[in-house]
Amino acid sequence: MATAELKTLLEPELLARLDQLEVLTHRVFRGRQKGERRSRKKGQSVEFADYREYVPGDDTRYLDWNIFGRLERLYIKLFLEEEDLAFHVIVDTSASMDFGSPVTKFEYARKLAAALGYIGLRNQDKVGVSDAKGRVVSRFRPARGKAQLTKMLSYLMTLEPGERTNLVESCRDFVLQNTQAGIVVLISDFLDDRGYEEALKHFFMRNYEVYCIQVLSPEERDPTQMGHLELVDSETGERQEVTASEALVKQYRRTVETFCGGLRDWCTSRGMTYLAATTDLSVDQMLLGYLRQKGLLR
Helix, strand or coil, rough: HHHHHHHCCHHHHHHHHHCCCCCCCCCCCCCEEEEEEEEEEEEECCCEEEEEECCCCCCHHHCHHHHHHHHHEEEEEEEEEEEEEEEEEEECHHHHHHCCCCCCCCHHHHHHHHHHHHHHHHCCCCEEEEECCCCCCEEEEEEHHHHHHHHHHHHHCCCCCCCCCCCCHHHHHHHHHCCCEEEEEEEEEECCCCCHHHHHHHHHHHCEEEEEEEEEHHHCCCCCCEEEEEEECCCCEEEEEEEEEEEHHHHHHHHHHHHHHHHHHHHCCCCCCEEEEECCCCCCHHHHHHHHHHHEEE
């Protein structure tokens, strides 16, 4: 894929700021192989952590003979183990994401996913990216290192919005495909007529640290058009004529705020982190401001 196309996802001026960031985790995950991240799980690596008494079968190479000389008791050295951090980003590619001007919700979500993936790859985290529509049908399989950046960006450039939302199937399939615990960032508008609760419950099957980023367009949050309108559901094609009076628009705004507040409260009460974004908020602000404040990045 042409370099110019890839630069539409990660502008050079943004990259310099992303180089200062890294992904944080607030839980202990058991990685499947040794990586770049310190874990509080004691193993045998390079950083000393503690001692424990020797028991038959322990590796005698880690006996501390200085302590034996003083106490005449055998102790094993323990070390902090370096672990792999699995960092997953899921991008909603349903038809409802293809809305907004001048930037659609999907375009915004894709740029945000590219930036997060870059931060993870640069810091040697194991990064995976998946799309979410009816089912998780494609993904950039978890990989590590900046050498994987072009491949990850090329994958993101192949994604297009266009199917009906089914977060339940998408989240279920993601959990089945990604059994290693880690951080999951789900970027979606969460506009699924089946709701979001059953979908997000699937993440409880694993010890994931979950971030839900809800992306809406300014027009969805605060519509300004008045008068007689024909509304078309982007996923079902259903049409409905309405007369947008001032009173109806006020009621609509209250409904949107109630929906977003309900999602926020549901996530927060279950240990997930919720963030709201509109497409007029720059990706820089989301990364360097909100995601740092919420503790995903530093």
